[in-house]
Amino acid sequence: MKHSRLPLLTTLLVLIFFYLPIVVLVVNSFNASRFGGTWEGFSLKWYAQLWSQDEIWQSLRNTLFIAFGATAVATVFGTTAAFALHRFSSRLQRFHYTLIYTPLVVPEILMGMSLLLLFVALGAQLGLFTIFLAHVTFCISYVAMVVLARLQDFDFSIVEAAQDLGAGWWTAAWRVLLPLLAPGIAAGALLAFTLSIDDFVISFFVAGPGSTTLPIRIYSMIKHGSPPLINALSTLLLLVTFVLVWLSQRLTEEKNQT
Amino acid sequence: MKQAHKIKGHELLVTAPSFLWLALLFLIPTFIVFAIAFKPATPLGGIGAGWSLDTLRSLSNPNYPAIIWRTIWLSFATTALCIALAVPTGYFMAKASRKVRQFLLLLIIIPFWTSFLIRIFAWKVLLHPDGPVKRALVFLQLAEESTSLLYNAGTVLLVMVYTYLPFAVLPIYAAAEKFDFRLIEAARDLGAKSLRAFFTVFLPGIRRGLMTAILVVFIPSLGSYVIPDIVGGPNSEMIGNKIAQRTFTDRNLPHASALSAFLTLAVMAPLVAMLFLQGRRGKQAPLIQEDA
Amino acid sequence: MSEFLEFENVSRFFGDVRAVDGVSLSVKKGEFFSLLGPSGCGKTTLLRILAGFEHPDTGRVLLDGRDITELPPNKRKVNTIFQSYALFPHLTVFENIAFGLRVAHRSRDEIRSEVGAMLKLIQMENQAWKKPDQLSGGQKQRVAIARALVNKPEVLLLDEPLAALDLKLRQRMLIELDIIHDEVGITFLYVTHDQGEAMSLSDRIAVMNCGKVEQMGTPAEIYEAPRSSFVAAFIGDTNFFEGTVSEMIGQEYSRLKIDGFPDVVCFNDKQLRVGGPVFLSIRPEKFRIARDRPPGDCVHNAVAGRVEDVIYLGHSTRYWIRVHDFRIAVHRQHSRFLLDEKAIRWKDEVWISWHADDGFMLERYSESDESLMETPPEALGVSHFQTAAAENNDHQPAK
Numbered sequence: 014m015k016h017s018r019l020p021l022l023t024t025l026l027v028l029i030f031f032y033l034p035i036v037v038l039v040v041n042s043f044n045a046s047r048f049g050g051t052w053e054g055f056s057l058k059w060y061a062q063l064w065s066q067d068e069i070w071q072s073l074r075n076t077l078f079i080a081f082g083a084t085a086v087a088t089v090f091g092t093t094a095a096f097a098l099h100r101f102s103s104r105l106q107r108f109h110y111t112l113i114y115t116p117l118v119v120p121e122i123l124m125g126m127s128l129l130l131l132f133v134a135l136g137a138q139l140g141l142f143t144i145f146l147a148h149v150t151f152c153i154s155y156v157a158m159v160v161l162a163r164l165q166d167f168d169f170s171i172v173e174a175a176q177d178l179g180a181g182w183w184t185a186a187w188r189v190l191l192p193l194l195a196p197g198i199a200a201g202a203l204l205a206f207t208l209s210i211d212d213f214v215i216s217f218f219v220a221g222p223g224s225t226t227l228p229i230r231i232y233s234m235i236k237h238g239s240p241p242l243i244n245a246l247s248t249l250l251l252l253v254t255f256v257l258v259w260l261s262q263r264l265t266e267e268k269n270q271t
Numbered sequence: 272m273k274q275a276h277k278i279k280g281h282e283l284l285v286t287a288p289s290f291l292w293l294a295l296l297f298l299i300p301t302f303i304v305f306a307i308a309f310k311p312a313t314p315l316g317g318i319g320a321g322w323s324l325d326t327l328r329s330l331s332n333p334n335y336p337a338i339i340w341r342t343i344w345l346s347f348a349t350t351a352l353c354i355a356l357a358v359p360t361g362y363f364m365a366k367a368s369r370k371v372r373q374f375l376l377l378l379i380i381i382p383f384w385t386s387f388l389i390r391i392f393a394w395k396v397l398l399h400p401d402g403p404v405k406r407a408l409v410f411l412q413l414a415e416e417s418t419s420l421l422y423n424a425g426t427v428l429l430v431m432v433y434t435y436l437p438f439a440v441l442p443i444y445a446a447a448e449k450f451d452f453r454l455i456e457a458a459r460d461l462g463a464k465s466l467r468a469f470f471t472v473f474l475p476g477i478r479r480g481l482m483t484a485i486l487v488v489f490i491p492s493l494g495s496y497v498i499p500d501i502v503g504g505p506n507s508e509m510i511g512n513k514i515a516q517r518t519f520t521d522r523n524l525p526h527a528s529a530l531s532a533f534l535t536l537a538v539m540a541p542l543v544a545m546l547f548l549q550g551r552r553g554k555q556a557p558l559i560q561e562d563a
Numbered sequence: 564m565s566e567f568l569e570f571e572n573v574s575r576f577f578g579d580v581r582a583v584d585g586v587s588l589s590v591k592k593g594e595f596f597s598l599l600g601p602s603g604c605g606k607t608t609l610l611r612i613l614a615g616f617e618h619p620d621t622g623r624v625l626l627d628g629r630d631i632t633e634l635p636p637n638k639r640k641v642n643t644i645f646q647s648y649a650l651f652p653h654l655t656v657f658e659n660i661a662f663g664l665r666v667a668h669r670s671r672d673e674i675r676s677e678v679g680a681m682l683k684l685i686q687m688e689n690q691a692w693k694k695p696d697q698l699s700g701g702q703k704q705r706v707a708i709a710r711a712l713v714n715k716p717e718v719l720l721l722d723e724p725l726a727a728l729d730l731k732l733r734q735r736m737l738i739e740l741d742i743i744h745d746e747v748g749i750t751f752l753y754v755t756h757d758q759g760e761a762m763s764l765s766d767r768i769a770v771m772n773c774g775k776v777e778q779m780g781t782p783a784e785i786y787e788a789p790r791s792s793f794v795a796a797f798i799g800d801t802n803f804f805e806g807t808v809s810e811m812i813g814q815e816y817s818r819l820k821i822d823g824f825p826d827v828v829c830f831n832d833k834q835l836r837v838g839g840p841v842f843l844s845i846r847p848e849k850f851r852i853a854r855d856r857p858p859g860d861c862v863h864n865a866v867a868g869r870v871e872d873v874i875y876l877g878h879s880t881r882y883w884i885r886v887h888d889f890r891i892a893v894h895r896q897h898s899r900f901l902l903d904e905k906a907i908r909w910k911d912e913v914w915i916s917w918h919a920d921d922g923f924m925l926e927r928y929s930e931s932d933e934s935l936m937e938t939p940p941e942a943l944g945v946s947h948f949q950t951a952a953a954e955n956n957d958h959q960p961a962k
Binding site for chain 1: 282283285286288289290292293294296297298299300301303304307356357359360362363364366375377378379380381382385386387388389390392393394395396397403433436437440465486487490491492493494495496497501511514515518524527528531534535538542
Binding site: 168177 | 666
């Protein structure tokens with residue numbers, strides 16, 4: 014493949030493929046025309062209209078609320094899971110690993126369905142709380158995998174050195190392990206946060222009437238609503254994502270420099 | 272021995288939180304899905320008492336085989352296309368300089384983190400009858416005015432490839448990065464042509480990345496719901512659509528449950544096969560390595 | 564009598580592998596004691612058992628009379644220099660050194676003065692605020708030493724500390740370690756596979772192989788009186804000879820019959836019986852080499868041979884002399900000015916001789932140990948034992 018242009022061309026093709034729809038979306042959000050087929054002049058009117066859509070902001074509040082909560086819980090549980098998987102290698106851990114790893118590969122619809130049935134069987138009220146529970150469930154696996162990868166690169170002789178110098182296990186963890194793992198844990202938390210904000214299918218299945226998250230609202234807008242508003246909203250969300258991704262890359266870079 | 276006992280206690284403590292949570296909210300619900308498939312439905316959309324085989328009988332609906340077949344071949348096609356595109360891309364990225372590589376990685380990750388609903392919607396806009404792509408194709412006389420780019424299996428395939436491609440690129444790139452390219456030089460030194468070296472040295476060398484990529488594209492594809500729902504038409508329904516339809520439109524949970532159980536089995540089969548193959552080679556390392 | 568540090572019948576098994584197999588040894592207070600051996604011989608495991616990171620399956624560890632076997636590592640007055648140094652990357656040099664003192668809740672003034680004294684000892688007062696990734700290999704090692712010593716441990720454990728350094732730096736650090744040991748006076752337990760390090764630094768050495776201690780003694784005892792072919796070959800170079808006792812000469816000497824040699828007189832290092840087998844180890848520097856036959860006497864042995872290989876090193880020359888089936892390695896120091904005499908060259912007929920006291924009788928011999936030497940016979944030719952073994956295999960197929 015040394016002289017072949019194929020890899021380069023494919024990569025370029027893939028990148029164009031990735032960004033074409035996004036570019037069209039962003040451009041159209043400033044398009045005064047309603048139908049995006051023709052350009053009718055630059056306009057911010059869709060953004061203005063967006064501003065007054067209360068249901069959208071309410072659903073955004075719900076989404077953020079759930080995301081922060083679910084991230085917090087999932088980060089703690091995911092980190093402890095990563096520790097257990099890294100440090101121990103019993104049969105229990107092999108089963109534990111399967112339990113952690115499977116949610117990453119099963120289709121979301123299965124997870125949504127099974128959680129819905131669980132809540133119905135328990136007679137639980139569907140609402141923001143059930144969405145929260147669902148989000149924690151799939152986020153744990155992602156956090157665990159990220160932190161586990163960091164643990165595998167971690168030089169544990171440092172912890173032994175701390176113990177050798179007089180620190181008990183907890184002191185060593187507090188003074189040495191956690192400060193050095195913090196960037197990795199933060200990266201995992203960021204991933205969980207992004208996944209929670211973006212989740213549609215699972216949230217859709219376990220949401221109750223009146224408990225809408227932003228993705229659910231977007232979905233109903235797509236099905237029944239006004240396309241230009243979605244364009245504007247999408248552009249805003251893209252901007253936020255850019256910032257989050259940039260932050261996450263900075264965190265991983267800083268870790269690489271230590 | 273005292274120390275062995277201590278370790279056990281620590282281990283249980285650290286394992287418990289995640290283990291219990293996932294057992295209660297992931298493992299058990301999976302079993303519940305199978306159980307509810309055997310229960311009757313109530314007219315109001317709840318689950319009736321007692322057990323019944325009605326639901327199982329409903330699985331012999333004549334429409335289902337077509338849907339199942341379509342789901343499977345669409346997932347296969349998506350996986351094949353994703354791999355075909357991801358391998359040269361991963362190869363290129365792995366051989367590129369560090370700066371280019373980081374830049375490309377960022378470019379690939381960004382769409383992956385963007386709201387996927389929005390990206391699907393973007394395609395709906397792009398392929399809209401009055402949209403730019405249609406107009407360009409008509410202009411180039413590659414399409415009729417009456418053909419619709421939307422709402423068919425082709426569209427679904429396109430958007431599925433679009434959605435799952437980053438999932439394929441990342442593990443293949445990760446494996447290609449670890450690949451020692453001097454092996455290809457050695458192969459060519461021994462007389463192999465580039466293409467042969469590629470197939471006999473490079474591809475086996477990134478085998479684990481390939482397996483991961485196949486896994487993270489094929490299995491979620493089987494359960495696709497939103498994509499056929501938004502850009503697909505009545506002729507491009509997949510199992511996911513039917514499950515959603517039974518749940519929300521028909522309000523028949525046991526039916527939906529039966530379909531979900533079926534999908535679960537279909538999904539478990541390649542997973543179990545993969546884990547079995549991995550176990551036979553005796554490797555302990557995880558098959559998937561997430562790197563966010 | 565109990566010493567300062569005692570290992571009593573310590574074993575550690577990993578499944579079927581006996582990493583440490585019934586090791587008993589004692590270390591004197593203030594001693595520089597080395598555990599020397601090839602990779603996998605158990606020396607690092609033994610060290611970790613003392614540090615508290617491994618728990619022995621049998622036996623006990625006693626420090627200053629106290630049984631510390633069950634104590635966790637943070638409660639032992641023992642500190643370790645790790646092979647990778649294991650400096651805390653997020654802490655400065657000062658904080659790294661201060662770590663143990665902080666954990667022990669010492670006062671700020673105490674910490675400042677003790678750490679300051681350590682920085683002075685390792686001559687890094689100006690680098691106190693640097694982070695480990697800004698330090699060179701040698702500096703990291705000194706910080707690791709300071710970090711351990713500041714806690715005034717009863718024993719300092721060093722796990723191959725010089726392995727990661729390049730040759731010149733290693734030689735400098737060897738000297739520095741020696742100086743630090745003399746200044747501080749603490750008992751050092753040093754683990755290495757490098758015989759040069761062990762010999763130059765240690766008061767006593769324990770040579771380990773396959774989880775057991777093969778021999779323990781001062782460097783001179785280990786070198787001059789190896790009890791097994793493993794110890795003889797692992798440290799320095801040597802020649803192995805197999806013979807039978809033909810007669811005893813008084814209590815102290817015996818006459819041996821070695822294939823291809825005239826009768827050899829040898830000092831008795833062990834109990835012998837006439838007709839029994841003997842394995843001799845003679846170090847290359849113990850031979851005299853000359854063109855003419857040396858005057859014979861009852862305590863010198865002489866044998867004629869031909870020079871097969873010569874390597875001139877300036878201060879010395881190494882010869883390999885063929886005598887019958889043997890390739891004998893000889894090291895000759897040039898203690899006199901050399902240019903005037905005719906040098907001994909390849910294919911010359913020479914006489915080599917040695918004093919009866921200079922051969923050493925081994926207690927255990929194993930042919931595979933020959934490959935441990937720097938220039939094993941196979942590398943340059945065939946040893947006597949290989950041909951003998953080949954003949955044996957022809958007659959006895961089973962092993």
